[in-house]
Amino acid sequence: MAGGLLEDVEALRGRLGGDLLPFALPRAGDDRGALRELTGQLDDYVLPRLRAIDAPLLAVVGGSTGAGKSTLVNSLVGADVTEPGVLRPTTLVPTLVTAPADAPWFTAQHILPGMPRVTGGDGNPGRSPDGSAGRPVLRVVVAGALRPGLALLDAPDIDSVVTENRALAAQLLAAADLWLFVTTAARYADEVPWGYLREAGDRSTALAIVLDRVPPEGARVVAADLARLMRENGLGGARLFEVPEVALPEENARLPAEVVRPIAEWLSGIAADAEARAQVVRQTLAGALAGLATRVPALADAVDRQLAAERELRRAVTAAYDEGMARFDAGMRDGALLRGEVLARWQDFVGTGDLMRGLESRVGRLRDRLGEFVTGRPASGARLRVALESGLESLIRDAADGSAERAYEAWSADPAGRDLLERAGVGAAGRLARAAQDLPERAEATVRAWQGYVLDLVRQEGQGRRTAARLASYGVNGTGLLLMIAVFASTGGLTGIEVGIAGGTSVLSQKLLEAVFGDQAVRTLTAKARDDLRRRVRVLLDEDASRFTARLDAVRPAGDAPGALRAAASTLRTHLPAVRHG
Structure with missing residues (x-):
């Protein structure tokens, strides 16, 4: 019963200091009772006795x-x-x-x-x-x-x-x-x-x-x-x-x-009789330690169940926000952003009459016309940019709201998640069911930052002598708007006359960009712009998901706790012969 045993028991007690069983699982009540008994015996008897083995x-x-x-x-x-x-x-x-x-x-x-x-x-x-x-x-x-x-x-x-x-x-x-x-x-x-x-x-x-x-x-x-x-x-x-x-x-x-x-x-x-007292101590202390060596692994199993529940709740949040990202992707590609206000402002920006009808036969003249309808419509360009911002922000908000609702529903259907929501309080839990209150402002900032990135792409790509001359003539802002439109170059989800108009919109923006940069460069620029937008939206959704995962992080037991507890129990077993025989 040397100091090594006391140090090992103190280390075990340190492992039990946090909340190892935070989640409301079916067996959690019994597990928590067992943990209370275990820590109680350590505090009330085992540690005091080891610290003063000859005490009364x-x-x-x-x-x-x-x-x-x-x-x-x-x-x-x-x-x-x-x-x-x-x-x-x-x-x-x-x-x-x-x-x-x-x-x-x-x-x-x-x-x-x-x-x-x-x-x-x-x-x-x-x-x-x-x-x-x-x-x-x-x-x-x-x-x-x-x-x-x-x-x-x-x-x-x-x-x-x-x-x-x-x-x-x-x-x-x-x-x-x-x-x-x-x-x-x-x-x-x-x-x-x-x-x-x-x-x-x-x-x-x-x-x-x-x-x-x-x-x-x-x-x-x-x-x-x-x-x-x-x-x-x-x-x-x-x-x-x-x-x-x-x-x-x-x-x-x-x-x-x-x-x-x-x-x-x-x-x-x-x-x-000092020896008689020592015999009583050895018998009871050895029994207590043997009991700990049995109960601690059972506690480790309980912590394993807690960690499995935490992973399940985290997976539910990840799945909900992955689905939100998938819905954003679908909204970005299915032509939804080319409806309504964006479509009307695009028509104001480039016009649709003879240019749209003669597109295929007069592509060669686009270089000459581009300066006219890009640099000659600053007001309509600003309105198109605002319409794009508004549509994109709305798409992001819808993705975040849907993700939050799905995560909330998944937690509500799980006893452990439901308990976390109840502990958060009615008001806080209700707010979790929709995107964070400041998400609209952050979405607006994200969209504007992305638009700035697109303009930087245009500037970087236009650094060549011939391209720079065209870009200087046509304008960075106008060309950037064309690239933003090209990011959403699909007509899926549109019907009737919208298909023709939106399809023409996408093709026109593509052709105008090719007139400036060439087809390969346009494909590269469009992919970079789309990937950057997705990355920024993913960050927004991850930040919104953190409202859920932060609650898990706050209560989650350490991932190494079960292994450490089993190792501590194994160490206690090695001390038992010395305790029993003095």
Whole structure:
């Protein structure tokens, strides 16, 4: 039990510090309960014990309601340190009874560090020392008759009608070096106590069972049957003490000293013998570590399920926004942008009469005409550019809105995603169902930046001597508009007369550009412009998707957590032989 074990356990505890189970999966409630138990035992018992291996032992007196736990504690220490009663639940505030020499250890926050201490008085169930509602408190009482080396803790009932009491009883038992488990001749076969006793056996916890209120006429039969149950449940090596049924002179009176003497002498012997204490520590600590080595891999499996759920939610967002990008691509190619206002402004820009009808026979004259209808229509060019901006921005907004809606619906249909949306609150979740509020402004900036990129392409391509002369004559802005139109050079999705007009529009822009740059250069320029636009829109959609993925990033367990937990469990196993054998 050297420092290496403590360092390894501390490293494991560090791995459990974050939220490993953030998503609302079908088994998440049970998994979170197991995690709480695991971290609780580390904090309350394993780490304090490893940090002070020779510290006094803690014997927790546990059992069913009305079994006589408090009366037994009072009788063992020869003083009324706890308050037994007939009301249910009986023990409301856990009371730790310690020898004067050990009081500094137990009043400090070593074991059970999350429980505030009170000394003297009756305590106040469910209250912090200042009287406010909060964590349960631990009442510490000093008893001069108790031998140093071992303290007794009177725990709440394991079958209390109060849920918080049951949870507290389980927590205290998990923090014990030694269990002194009290049952009665009438209730020794009840299932609830045996659930705890089997757990103690599975974890090799040092344990003694006190069979209380045994009637003389049934003592042999009851004790023999309880011993049988102990063997069948793997507890054949545990000590069994019998306390006969005694007629007490008054309510809450202590048991006669001779009745509890065997138990008191056994506890005193452990307290006085360093080797006996060490044996108890080795047994219980090894059992706790072996339990951790089993439970930690199960926790790793739970984290794997969490990460799988996170990946599924992330895939849903990716699919939703990929579909939005595909719809944008379709809108860019199907001629939709050449409808309505863009089409009307194009006609204003280049005219459609004799030029459109004589296009094929007079392509050679386009170079001469281009300067006229490109440089001669600055106002119509500006209106065409605005119409293109508006149409393109609308296409981007539609793609983003549709993507957000699909992602929201996918999350709403998934328990983990639905829980994340509910935690976001009604207002924030509702906003996720559509594109971000500032997307229209960002879409506008994106389109204008793309138009600037297109104009830069035109300038760069026109740097040759002959091309530069034509470009200087025709104008960068006008030629840039032709290239923007060429990006949407398809008529899919249009019908009737729109096909002819839009088709003519695309062909005309293509031919005019070829008149300036040549056909190969036009194909290259068009591909570059289209790819750049797609890249910019993809960035916009990814930014909008980040409203979903940021919520996953904020709660997602570390991807290496399952592997690290399994490695920690494997490391704990390597320490077990040394712990068991000292």
